[in-house]
Amino acid sequence: MNDTPLIQLHNLGFSYAGEQTLHGIDLTVNESEFVAVIGPSGCGKSTLLRLASGLLMPSTGEVLVGGKPVTGPGLDRAMVFQDYSLFPWSNVTDNIVLALEQTHPALSKAERRQIAEEYLAMVGLAGSEKKLPGELSGGMRQRAAIARALAMNSPILLMDEPFGALDAITRARQQDMLLDIWQSGGSLKKTVLFVTHDVDEALILAGRVIVLGVRPGHIAADIAVDLPRPRSREKSVNSDRFRALRNRLLHELDLAVTRQLEAASEVREGSGI
Template sequence: MLDVVNLTHTYGSGPEAHRALGGIDLKVSEGELVCVVGPSGCGKSTLLRSIAGLVRPTGGEVRVKGRPVDGTPDDLAVVFQDYSRSLFPWLSVRDNVALPLRRRGLDRAARRTAAAEALAAVSLEGAAAKYPWQLSGGMQQRVAIARALAYRPSLLLMDEPFGSVDAQTREDLEDLVLAVRGHHRMTIVLITHDIDESVYVGDRVVVLTRAPAVVAADLRVDLPGPRDQIGTRELPAFVHLRAEVSRLVRGRPEFTPEFSPGFGPGFGPGFGPEFSMAPPHMTTSPLMNTPSHLTKE
C-alpha cells in the first residue's frame, strides 16, 4: 500500500538549513495501522506531509499503491490535530463531511447519503444540522474523522489527531479509530507523541530518532483483541512494549541489572537486596511494607 524509500527533507539552505529527515524507509501493508513516534521536533509531521504530497521531499520517494506521489493522491485523506482550523464554521456538520465528496463527482443526494453514513459511524447522526462551533472539541474531531470516512480513502493519515482534547475524550477517540479500522479495513498511518497511545492502537510502532530522523526501530504490537482501555493497558506485554518504546524515544541504552544509570550496580526493579534507597534504620518490612523501626515493639 505505502512505500517510503530513503526519504530526506531539508528546510532552507546554507548555514541556516535544517535537515529534518535523514533517510526514512517505511513499508505499510494494506489494512495495517502503523503509529509513528519520536522525540519532539524530529520530523514526524514532515514525514506525514511528504506522504500526503503536501511537502515535496528533498530526496527519496513515496509510493502509494505503487505510484509515486506527486501532489495529493486522490484516494488519500488526512486528519489533522487542529480540528478548529480544518472545519468550516459557516457550514453545517453534514455539509462539512460532504464537501470533499464533490471531488469524487458525487451528486448532492449521494453526498448527503455518504455523509449520513459517516456521521452514524462516529455516533454523530444527531448533530448533522449543527455547526462546528456548537460542538465540543471531541465532537469536532469526530466530524473531521467522519469527513475522512465519507471519502473512503485507501490510505488515512492522522497527524496527532487527539493532541488537542482531554484525556477521557482521547481514549474515546482511540477506541473510535480502532472500531472504524476494524469495520472498514482501512490502512492508517497515525503520527503521535503519546507512547501509550501508539502501543494501544497500533499494529506496529515505528520509532524515529532525533532530526535528521531515521527509523530507530519498527516494533510489532502483539496484543490480543478487542483492545480495552483498562484491561489492555494492564497486560504485561503492553507494559513491556511501552517501556521499550519510551526507552527508544529517549535514546537510552537498554536496561540491564548490570547497567543501571544513576543508581549503581545491582539496582533493578523492586530495588533488590544489593541496594536500598532507605537508610539502614528505615528498611521496609516485607510483610507490612512499613519501616521496620515502626514494627518493633
C-alpha cells in the same frame, strides 16, 4: 492482513531553510496495516506525514503509493489534522458533502447528504448535522473530521496527532471509537499512518510503532505491537505484554531524547570555541 506494500518511503529526506529535518527514511506500510509514528517533538513526524500526503515534496528519495510516485495530495489518502480538517464556514454535513463531491462525483446530492449523515451517526454525531465546526467541542470536531475521512472511503488514512489537543477522557473515548471502527472494517480495513506523541495511544491502536530519532529525523526503532486483536483498551492496557512494550517504547524515546540533548550540548560547546 496481507503483505502487499501500499505506502513506500525510499531514502526519504527533507530539508527546509538549510536545516535537515528528515534523513534516510526507509519505511514500507502494507495494505490494512495500522502504523503509528512516534517521537519527541521536533523529530519531523508531522513532516513525514505531510510528505506521505503530498502536501510537501521530499528533498531526497521518494514516496510511492500503490507503486506510483506521489507528486501531490490525492483523494486516495484522506487526511485528519490535529484540529482543522473542517472549513469553519460550512456545517459538518456540508463539509463532508464537499469531500464527497470530490471522491464520489457520480452520486446525487441527496445520496451524498445521506452518506454524510450515516457517517456522522457512526461517530455519534447524529443530531449535530447542521452545526458549524465552531459550535462543537474539540472532541466532536475531531469525530466529524474522522467521519469525513471515512466517508471519503479512501484506502489510506493519514492522521496527524488527531487527538493531541483533547483532554485525557475525551482522547480515550476517541481512541476507542477509532479502534472499533477500524477493527470492524474486516477485509476492507483502511491502511492507517498515525502520528502521535502518546506512547499508550500508539500501543492501543497500532499494529506497529515507528520511533523517530532526531537531528536529523531518522527511524530509530520499528516495533511490532503483537497484542491480540480484536483489542479493547481494557484488555490491552492490563496485559503484561502491553507493559513490556510500553517500557521498550519509553526506553527508545528516552534514548532519542538523550541523543538530542547530547547533540545540542555538542553544538553549544563547539560554537563556544
